[in-house]
């Protein structure tokens with residue numbers, strides 16, 4: 001019997017992407033755990049808090065009330081109202097409910113936005129380091145990723161000037177994620193406004209991934225949605241995952257012009273249809289209910305970030321930019337690459353996992369060669385133990 005090779009069987013587009021590195025790390029860690037290893041997990045990109053009670057209760061009540069059937073594709077009007085009102089209240093944006101689409105997670109909002117906007121050969125500007133999925137989703141659509149290097153000495157900050165230099169006649173979109181995963185870098189309010197002007201004047205779509213918008217520790221959170229005069233070229237991609245500790249619920253949204261929203265809805269009508277009905281009710285409770293939990297989570301993340309940075313400072317040779325948002329640190333481990341037979345960040349992360357039982361994600365997944373990503377929503381005891389193991393492992397290499 002002859003077995004067909006994947007290239008004969010599968011469509012070209014699936015060959016253009018890789019399995020998400022964070023998911024690959026999680027799978028490898030799960031294997032070790034199943035063999036009995038006691039791991040310190042700095043891999044997962046999710047809050048360690050349970051979903052707040054009032055959000056869970058809303059979902060339970062919806063199931064009990066048999067709110068378990070199909071809904072309209074972009075989400076029930078009451079939910080879209082909650083999305084636009086939350087955004088208007090926090091960022092003075094001005095969207096109508098026809099300009100909101102609720103999705104099965106923020107990643108799907110991003111995936112669909114790229115599918116409806118990016119064609120073969122279109123260029124999409126992506127600052128480095130980037131969240132793992134941006135590159136692959138653009139490539140899946142046939143687009144060409146234009147990587148925009150940032151300077152670690154400037155905290156990986158993205159500036160309007162650098163974006164302007166990367167624009168060509170083929171630029172279709174710019175992806176910005178602020179605060180960013182993995183480095184926690186934040187685009188300043190001034191740069192954001194200049195980038196919005198640039199995109200609007202040049203008819204380029206600005207895809208703003210606001211997954212961590214409420215986890216901005218550098219000042220008052222800002223959103224591109226505030227610039228309603230440029231709405232035609234702005235697509236806001238939101239997520240309830242990190243803001244309300246709802247990663248497993250799969251709750252995200254897009255806010256965009258009516259034309260973009262209608263096309264997002266059209267694509268969704270041919271794939272997932274509506275996001276889960278009772279999750280929509282839970283999302284209303286999250287967005288329209290008390291926002292105290294958001295402030296509490298934020299305060300705890302700031303405390304954990306500072307604690308993590310103080311512990312990392314005990315590792316000789318390691319340097320680390322102070323993240324201004326999100327819940328990751330992105331230390332530079334050049335001092336250890338080239339030692340003990342380790343040539344790449346992937347090799348370093350693999351050996352950390354197998355020999356020190358510490359889960360991290362290697363920098364190659366985010367476009368840089370000498371870093372690892374450490375996710376810090378864990379207990380302080382976990383931070384102590386994980387960094388102790390890392391230090392012991394690294395010092396032996398030197």
Ligand SMILES: Cc1ncc(COP(=O)(O)O)c(C=O)c1O
Pocket residue numbers: 045104105106107108131177180181209211238239240241247250251252
């Ligand atoms: C930058 C960024 N955008 C989007 C997402 C997707 O979030 P979700 O699909 O859980 O809403 C993530 C998740 O890790 C992320 O880090």
